[in-house]
Amino acid sequence: xxxxxxxxxPRRHPFGKIVVLLILTVAFxxxxxxxxxxxxxxxxxxxxxDNQTVKKAQVDLSKQKPFSVLLLGTDTGGLGRxxxxxxxxxxxxxxxxxxxxxxMISVPRDTMTHVASSDYTGVTKINSAYTYGGTAMAVSAVKxxxxxxxxxxxxxxxxxxxxxxxxxxxxxxxVAFSWTDPHVGSYQFTKGPMHLxxxxxxxxxxxxxxxxxxxxxxxKRQQEVIVQVVKKVLSTKTLSSYSSLMKTLSSDLRTNLxxxxxxxxxxxxxxxxxxxxxxxxxxxxxxIGDAAYxxxxxxxxxxxxxxxxAELGLAKTTLDNYxxxxxxxxxxxxxxxxxxxxPYYHVYQYxx
Numbered sequence: 517x518x519x520x521x522x523x524x525x526p527r528r529h530p531f532g533k534i535v536v537l538l539i540l541t542v543a544f545x546x547x548x549x550x551x552x553x554x555x556x557x558x559x560x561x562x563x564x565x566d567n568q569t570v571k572k573a574q575v576d577l578s579k580q581k582p583f584s585v586l587l588l589g590t591d592t593g594g595l596g597r598x599x600x601x602x603x604x605x606x607x608x609x610x611x612x613x614x615x616x617x618x619x620m621i622s623v624p625r626d627t628m629t630h631v632a633s634s635d636y637t638g639v640t641k642i643n644s645a646y647t648y649g650g651t652a653m654a655v656s657a658v659k660x661x662x663x664x665x666x667x668x669x670x671x672x673x674x675x676x677x678x679x680x681x682x683x684x685x686x687x688x689x690x691v692a693f694s695w696t697d698p699h700v701g702s703y704q705f706t707k708g709p710m711h712l713x714x715x716x717x718x719x720x721x722x723x724x725x726x727x728x729x730x731x732x733x734x735x736k737r738q739q740e741v742i743v744q745v746v747k748k749v750l751s752t753k754t755l756s757s758y759s760s761l762m763k764t765l766s767s768d769l770r771t772n773l774x775x776x777x778x779x780x781x782x783x784x785x786x787x788x789x790x791x792x793x794x795x796x797x798x799x800x801x802x803x804i805g806d807a808a809y810x811x812x813x814x815x816x817x818x819x820x821x822x823x824x825x826a827e828l829g830l831a832k833t834t835l836d837n838y839x840x841x842x843x844x845x846x847x848x849x850x851x852x853x854x855x856x857x858x859p860y861y862h863v864y865q866y867x868x
């Protein structure tokens with residue numbers, strides 16, 4: 517286990533790779549060339565629609581009501597992976613058309629949670645909720661953690677990111693420090709401006725262990741890649757590989773947002789998508805047994821809960837869940853929240 521994973525870091529503003537698929541769709545439908553591509557887009561997106569796995573929390577989009585969507589990026593589909601994997605990217609997005617604002621709240625992959633499934637019951641990292649119980653359990657884990665309703669979900673795998681970057685002709689990034697990809701070994705990233713194709717962008721967005729900021733540094737690079745993709749999409753009239761992108765949408769994306777709902781978003785919510793506020797749930801680096809976790813303090817969990825609920829026009833509620841109860845028990849036992857040196861955190865089995 518890399519001890520750097522358990523380090524506490526300053527709050528960062530990660531941006532998940534999956535959101536670009538929804539923004540791309542909105543951009544296509546809202547553009548002047550939308551009618552010509554309408555049928556092709558609908559056919560592709562209809563194959564991504566899944567309303568059975570996760571039941572929708574109803575919201576009236578036709579009346580421009582605020583809504584939330586959980587964006588999930590799995591670690592499968594890239595670099596030769598084919599197992600079910602985990603959701604290493606988990607971002608709760610709230611969209612408030614009245615305030616013309618979209619807020620993205622990233623949940624770190626190593627955040628402690630509790631799951632109950634046929635395969636395993638107990639404490640695990642929140643990115644493993646998907647492994648044990650699929651999309652439904654991943655959605656429930658985030659919802660239970662911060663008590664913010666989740667109206668929709670969208671799930672994409674790593675292969676989708678590679679295809680999207682290629683479809684827009686690559687992306688321009690500013691590499692913070694020089695390094696060689698440790699897994700593939702054929703990609704050299706040199707400090708300064710670089711232009712990346714899909715495979716390079718995937719390697720750039722995935723690297724974690726070579727980064728002094730660990731997973732928080734990786735999230736910053738994911739943000740950078742996706743911001744550059746979105747800029748290209750919003751500034752161009754055509755895509756040279758549009759048919760390839762449509763194939764990506766159908767093979768690498770699953771969502772309970774229907775095509776008609778996406779059309780409504782393109783029509784009624786475009787102003788909110790242009791103003792993006794980025795937030796992150798900040799955890800304290802700890803060890804539970806010999807595994808590195810991120811454990812957010814109750815104060816931090818409450819802050820994020822208040823933020824998410826306010827963006828949806830909901831009243832604040834005092835959190836009382838598995839994490840807050842474990843935090844209280846650890847605090848009473850003398851846990852030092854200001855330690856900053858990977859302290860050990862005890863999981864009390866009587867807490868459910």
